[in-house]
Amino acid sequence: MAIAVPEQSLFAIAVEQFDQAADLIGLEDELRQILRTCKRELIVHFPVEMDDGSIKVFTGYRVHHNVAAGPAKGGIRYHPNVTLDEVKALAMWMTWKCAIMGLPFGGAKGGVCVDPKTLSPGELQNLTRRYATEISILLGPDQDIPAPDVNTNPQVMAWILDTYSMHRNAGVTVPAVVTGKPLLLGGSAGRLEATGRGVVYAIEEAAKAYGIDLTQARVVVQGFGNVGSIAASLLAELGSRIVAVSDSRGGIYNPNGLDIRTVLDFKQRTGTVVGFPEAEPVTNEELLELPCDILIPAALEEQITEANAGRIRARLIAEAANGPTTPEADRILADRGVIVLPDIYANAGGVTVSYFEWVQGLQHFFWSEEEVNNRLRAIMVRAFQAIYATAERYRVPLRLAALALAVQRVAEITRLRGIYP
8 A cells, every 4th residue: 555645834835945046045044043933923722703693613824933133024824724833934935025126024824714605704714813912922014914815805904904003003094004905095006916016027127138029938827826926917917928827717718818807707607617618618727737838826825846747848937926836846947947936926915015115104195006017127127136146156046146146135134133132
């Protein structure tokens, strides 16, 4: 009888990636000990009153990986598969992401183990406010600034902002305590589109470096939510042919190209892309292996693995999701010459514009969307150039180059600050 091999934990993957970068730059053992562990891990179990009067107890998490560079920054996700291990990995990746982009933040992440689709709006608000109260000992504009993530949105951020403001500031709004909130509460123009737009800016830079003509490129997008749909729409505007997209229920494929505006309208009416009449159905697994020039995994973690990496036919993979590629898959892709724009760079548009929103909130002075987008492009370009130069210097793939760059920066900040006391 075959013995099942347990999957590698997400945090173990994050640590393995860190170790590779630390080896590359020759990081000393003392700093390795500090940077490969999380500074704080908060687990909360809290009751929520449901619409029928019953009480359910939920489990939530908030993790700070490192705050040497500044306040902890990271999203909050609502998903039935949220675990402490996952949140720790995502917090570590946030540290590297902020360092790569040159942002004055450390890495954090949070989540609640819940399927929000089973909750009414009132139950969702009750859960959010109670979770925010439980983790409020960590929150603050100079301590920990949450943002939206999987299954959370500006409304959820508004409830967190209000809960924090009521507890800590006598009800007076504290706009800089969260980002990704509604414009009327101090949100930033361009924040909703920022992650998807940043992915496209990253693809544009990679296309220049590696000689890819975006006007001729075939694109596949796994995950047609906020990030994936915006990236697909913007690439279509640049002349790329979007041949396949998917959501949690399945995917659609048309080798001649999809009209993204029509697909968006169809999904808005039906709740899914599945059944779109001008395409053939494909599974999320099949979609990853379709012939294309650019593959954008914009769904969940560990989608490209040792099992399917050898069948990926894209020339360039732009990781819009966090952790979609396992280390084993990375090695296979590198051996095959597939270019991978790593998540800690490719999807950093969201945290970059979150930084802009935080600055605007602290100053109570707001920028136009054009100014936000121009600033975002400048930072994405600068970061790519630094990553590309590091990859050329060490002759390594872009992920390892990005990690090396990030670890080097956080290590240097830690050296400069020293150990207290």
